[in-house]
Amino acid sequence: MPENTVVEHGLMGRVAYARIAPNEDLVKGVEKVCLAEGFRNAFVRGALGSLVDASLTFKSDGSKVLVKGPAVEVVSIAGEVRTDEDNTIAATLSGVVADTDGTVYGGSFVPGGNTICMTFEVTLEEWLPANPADQAREASKSEDTQ
Amino acid sequence: MVAGNFHSVERARTMIHPGRFHPVRIQSEHSDIARHFRIVLQPGKSLYDAIVQPLIQVGVTSASTTILGGLFASLEYCVAPPDPRNEAVIRYSAPIVAGESYLIFGNATLGRSSSDKPMVHCHAAVRREDGVVRGGHIIPGKTIVGDDPISVLVTSFDDFDLRQIYDPETNTPLFQPVASL
Numbered sequence: 412m413p414e415n416t417v418v419e420h421g422l423m424g425r426v427a428y429a430r431i432a433p434n435e436d437l438v439k440g441v442e443k444v445c446l447a448e449g450f451r452n453a454f455v456r457g458a459l460g461s462l463v464d465a466s467l468t469f470k471s472d473g474s475k476v477l478v479k480g481p482a483v484e485v486v487s488i489a490g491e492v493r494t495d496e497d498n499t500i501a502a503t504l505s506g507v508v509a510d511t512d513g514t515v516y517g518g519s520f521v522p523g524g525n526t527i528c529m530t531f532e533v534t535l536e537e538w539l540p541a542n543p544a545d546q547a548r549e550a551s552k553s554e555d556t557q
Numbered sequence: 558m559v560a561g562n563f564h565s566v567e568r569a570r571t572m573i574h575p576g577r578f579h580p581v582r583i584q585s586e587h588s589d590i591a592r593h594f595r596i597v598l599q600p601g602k603s604l605y606d607a608i609v610q611p612l613i614q615v616g617v618t619s620a621s622t623t624i625l626g627g628l629f630a631s632l633e634y635c636v637a638p639p640d641p642r643n644e645a646v647i648r649y650s651a652p653i654v655a656g657e658s659y660l661i662f663g664n665a666t667l668g669r670s671s672s673d674k675p676m677v678h679c680h681a682a683v684r685r686e687d688g689v690v691r692g693g694h695i696i697p698g699k700t701i702v703g704d705d706p707i708s709v710l711v712t713s714f715d716d717f718d719l720r721q722i723y724d725p726e727t728n729t730p731l732f733q734p735v736a737s738l
Contacts, residue, residue, distance in 0.1 A: 426591035428621065428714055428734050432582040433646075433727060434571045440583065447585050456591075456712050457621035457664040459680040461637055461647065463570045481572060482637040482647040486682045486692035487662050507662070507682050509692030511638040513653070515682055526569045528637075528647060530724070530731045532666055532678070534621035534712060536591055 420549040424537035426456070430530055437462065437485075437525035441502040441533055442492060451494040453535040455504065458488035460531030465508045466524025467516060475524070478516050482528040484509045488520075492535070572646045576725040586717035586734035592617075594711040598627070598702045605697035608665060609675040612711065617667070619714040624663040624681065627707030632658035632683060633699040634691070645728045652696055656686030657703070663695065665709075668719025668732050676721055678732060 427448045431440040445453055461482035468475045490504035504520045541549065594615065598607035612620060633652040640648035663681025670676035679695040717734050724731045 423591060425587045425589055426712055426714065427585055427587035428619075428717070428719065429583055429585035430731065430733050432579060432584075433574055435582050436569065443583055444585050447583055448587050457623060457666065459664045459666065459678065463572055466569065480637075480647075481639060484637055484680055484693050486680050487664055507692060509636065509682070511636050513634070513636045513691035513693045515690055515692040524569050526571050528572065529645070529727050529729060532621075532732055534666075536712065 418550065419540050420546055421538055421540040424539045425450070426537070427535045429533050429535070431460070431527055431533065433527050433529060435527050436523055437527060437531060438502050438504055438520050438522040440527065440531065441490070441504065441535070442500045444533060444535060445492045445500055448535070450492065450535060450537045452538040452540065453492045454538055455488050455490040455533065456536045457534040458485060458506070458532065460485050461528040462508065463526040463528045465516065466521040467508070467518030468521050469518035475521055476516065476518065478508055478510050480511060480528060482511070485531070486515065491538070574646055574726050575644065575728045579726045584733050586714070586736060588714055588716040590715070592713045592715060594713065596709045596711055598707040598709060600702050600704050600706060602702050603698050604629070604679065604695065604700040604702065605677050607702050608667060608677055608697070608709065612667060613675070617711065617713040618669060618675070619717070619719040620667045621712045621714070622665045622667065623710045624660060624665060624679070625708045625710065626661055627659070628703035628705060629658050629660055630701045630703045631656060631699070632660070633696040634683065634693040635696065636693045649694060652699065655683060655691070658686060659684040660707070661690070665697070666719065666732060668721060670721045671723070671730050
């Protein structure tokens with residue numbers, strides 16, 4: 412699916428739950444859950460757990476904030492996993508974390524910067540994009556109704 | 558510059574747990590179809606009862622849920638600082654009483670405890686009675702739904718179970734997915 416597609420038609424498929432062990436990276440761990448389950452594309456349905464420290468980014472210059480633990484509790488995550496035509500898989504995760512005082516921070520989790528502390532639970536729902544012919548048919552239907 | 562300092566800046570910190578490193582780093586299970594439910598947390602019930610009771614009625618024992626936000630008459634939570642006894646790398650703190658609180662957004666997982674009872678593991682961001690916004694591990698039995706019902710989206714796991722199983726590496730019982738019998 413070209414990344415410049417504005418509307419992508421599809422269906423939800425399987426649902427997976429994974430427990431990721433300590434000292435694994437959060438973003439890479441979620442990508443590997445997809446590899447383990449054979450999901451090319453997925454949405455995060457639920458996630459909670461703890462990190463040693465959290466590394467978050469939220470500015471166009473790529474600057475990061477380090478939230479010191481341990482442990483930093485992950486309070487919520489929204490995100491998706493996409494696999495491109497080269498079979499490169501990439502998770503993009505955005506969320507809210509709380510430090511050891513409960514103070515909250517938010518941003519995009521930096522790949523390689525968020526080591527799991529005790530455990531991380533994630534629920535992923537597989538996203539099955541329609542094939543290109545069906546995408547084109549759905550797009551033309553939308554134009555007809557406008 | 559000392560090499561150790563360089564690495565401490567550039568590399569994400571790791572931790573040494575009390576137990577032996579387990580070679581399996583990802584435990585995952587899947588269901589072919591995701592079933593969804595919308596449940597409504599009932600006023601006056603604990604968060605635990607308000608999630609567990611309606612799901613038992615529809616036969617759901619393992620699920621991931623999203624709490625869509627709402628007011629709780631009382632709420633308790635804890636945070637996870639380093640374990641003073643060094644039995645694990647962290648331990649939950651004593652409960653923090655937040656009073657009447659608005660739960661902004663949260664996720665809760667339903668599974669079975671080590672003693673084979675329903676167990677709810679919930680993390681959320683909350684606005685406490687004193688106006689401060691905090692996040693952490695919500696204590697479901699001590700958190701009481703306020704006067705208005707609160708919507709929850711449930712994704713049930715039909716082909717596997719979540720069980721709280723002792724994890725030797727972290728020296729802590731943790732939710733793990735296991736294939737249904």
